[in-house]
Amino acid sequence: MVRFQGVAMRYANGPEVLKDVTFHLEAGSYHFLTGPSGAGKSSLLRLMYLAHRASRGTVSVFGHDIANTPRRLLPGLRRRIGVVFQDFRLLDHLSARDNVALTLRIAGIREDTIRAHVAELLAWVGLGDKLDATPPTLSDGEKQRVAIARAVIGRPSLLLADEPTGSIDEHQGMRILRLFEELNRIGTTVVVATHDQRLIARFHHRVLRLADGQFTVERQSMGI
């Protein structure tokens, strides 16, 4: 599914923010990615959702060596990846419904199908009454739920979530992580980046730990 081999990453000509990262995520696995702030969690996710190229090493996603993958194939790969950005990255001029629908529109799905699925998912994340609200009128927690809905609406093969529960209450957070588990059960590979150790402890999943750009894999968290 995702394979990193001796990967390093730097922004422009700056220092390496990731060094010699090597790991393999099997299809259908569920991982927490953790580490202190500034450890490189978001950078690692950027490599995984193909927003950035490794400065050295090999990044392979869905069996494609990204460095050697033609540009024309990248949209197809990215459609198989759902991303929950830490800063939500919603389009402020579009309604919650259109923000979520964008993923499906880009994939060329029919409008009537989009209409039904989007309304259903937004209702599920508790925003059934905010379908036409634009992001500036939503709270951070509501924005985060819209961003999560946008990431999962296309039933991605790989779901990457950067601090997905950071702006929502514990109850909503648990619901969202259970949704991720549901998706994981039907085959979606999930990586949740978080520095919330309590949250990690509540689920029985493997943990990828980053510190100072270096990487370790822990087999399992302390499930409860």
Place this chain on the structure above:
Amino acid sequence: MAARRYDLPFAEDGSGRFLPWMIALMVYLAALATVAALTTRAVAQRWNAGLEGTATVEVAPTGDAAATDAAVTQALAVLRNTPGVVAAQPVPKEEIDRLLEPWLGPDAAREGLPVPRLIDVRFTKGARVDVGALTRTLVTAVPTARFDSHSVWLERLQILGDSVQLAALLIVALIAAAAGATVVFATRAGLAVHREFIELMHLIGSRDSYIARQFQNHAMSLALRGGVLGVIAGALTIGALTVISRPIQSALLPDLAIGAAAIAVLALLPLLAAGIAMLTARITVLRALKQMT
């Protein structure tokens, strides 16, 4: 579903606001140039049709009216016996005086100026008359006669008409190029403004063509609005010029008559502007996106 026109926030983008006005100005100029070309063409065709198949024989005055009359009679006889000539009629003296009046004044006829006599000659339609042979025969019979087939005049008229049309075409081409450059500038500005959104759309799997479609449709919409505005302003200007020029009676001033062809061409201008804007925006965006990850 709420009304949704574009995924990108073009409404909040100031870079495209000037585009309709620029396109309006360009289409306005193109409309004037096009009407100028079409009017010149119509005038040239009208004069050509009026003069084609005709000639004028000029008999110089000799100072002796009887001798001049005899020369005119002799020229008429030669002309009427020439195969292919369907009619040869002397232009009445009053008509010649009337034609000269704007240049020589109303008293020219009374002042006894030596004015040549004119004969209108019409040829059978499609007849092949040997103008050279006819001229030689005529001058042999009447040495004071001069045969004018209008060919030099028609040739110059044709050159003038062609030149005006070529100039108008060049102006329209330059305007189209300027419109294209304006769209490139606006599109690049839009790409810079919306870079963050474009990156997001890429990350959620958008193809370049999907993003390009957003820009091209936006540019087309703006150009169409500007084009319609420009062509309306052009039509109003032409209408005003027509009204102003109507009282001026002169054979040298062309009528600003707007025919069906001109109306059709004017109606096409906004569509042409929209098409240029759409294509230019698409190419600009696709080229720029290729540089992005």
